[in-house]
Amino acid sequence: MLERVRIVLVNTSLPANIGAAARAMKTMGLAQMVLVAPKIFPSPEADTLSSGATDILAQARVVSSLDEAIAGCRLVIGTSARSRHIPWPLLNPRAAAAQAWAELPVGEVALVFGREDRGLTNDELHKCHYHVHIPTNPDFSSLNLAAAVQVLAYEMRMRSLEDDQVEAPFWGVDWDIDAAPAEDIERLFVHLEQVLVKVDFLDPENPRQLMTRLRRLFLRSRLDTVELNVLRGFLTAIEKSSKQ
């Protein structure tokens, strides 16, 4: 289904960005690239930056106008900076992916990306059903073109996987006692390992996965500082009582 999404890049200047966009697409399972009057294409630099996604570049369609690029599409979503002269239906990337996903069973969808320096023109934006705005830092909105493709492609993939998503439970966050810092937890593991060896439970010659399993257990439990002190005290008590 993700292969029905067209990524349309308008008047891209840098071949590196075309290559990096192809790589971003392929990592997320997208396949269709359409280039509207790219400055340079094909190019060895695009091939290099695609990092092996050369099939996407080889199959990319080059057209001379946005109209050609979006012909046959029933939903066209254009990337946009936030403020425009006339407001347009504006989605965040997640909502845009949801709209696109809902459309894919019945038709093709275009996600349109503008020039590195100036984005899409108003005329181009006005060919879009929706605009999508990646919510950048207002003080630094200089998102790389391939990074923008990565974010939208990622949201498409996340939407495609939504039924598989399982929210993880929260541990320890609403605790009344501070969570133990990483370095204290590391000291606990060092101490724990010494004690395990000392009591002959852990064979340093053949440790198997014992420490790994214990790490997973304690890290997963999100130890707080009091619990950590209790465990450290316990280990010290074991050492003192050990015959070795």
Place this chain on the structure above:
Amino acid sequence: MLERVRIVLVNTSLPANIGAAARAMKTMGLAQMVLVAPKIFPSPEADTLSSGATDILAQARVVSSLDEAIAGCRLVIGTSARSRHIPWPLLNPRAAAAQAWAELPVGEVALVFGREDRGLTNDELHKCHYHVHIPTNPDFSSLNLAAAVQVLAYEMRMRSLEDDQVEAPFWGVDWDIDAAPAEDIERLFVHLEQVLVKVDFLDPENPRQLMTRLRRLFLRSRLDTVELNVLRGFLTAIEKSSKQ
């Protein structure tokens, strides 16, 4: 709050990736970069690729071990390919951002990224409370390091904005009639403009925002093919009846 997130890059080989990661961070409002034994840093290439996010590079901490990088953090999340010898609590990027966001009011959070070629070692992964897996295409999981930083930083930013998010309504997707394709809608607008001029409603010398507003109206309504034919018929009828 996002400034309390530490982005930790372990043994990065390419200065370009450090620069592009700084850019990705800053676009999303993140500020703290920690570099564990980078191959080359600082470097002019990192500065160039940061595209102006040089403040992040200037403030980046360089340390010699992951332990130093995560000291003081109470939640450590490491990026990981999916399958590991022993399963670990594994989150997708969205759930990881939710965990991190819940932790930030009370402590610092580290998001840890591994080497370009081999990711994080098992020892490094075993210092993490959770692993996060960006759900790449199983056939092409070659995600660029800065792209991975971009995705996680984007999810952090989205989480920070969650209260502002408004889901857009769905139009036309469950319709029983096919949505009109983009090229037919363009023809409608050409026709409409001719008729607007013909009936003296649109002055070609002074068009103002009239077509823009009409485009927005019709695109927003997600015209289906029957509606489009009705409108075209209407325009033709107007032309026929016009005295001009």
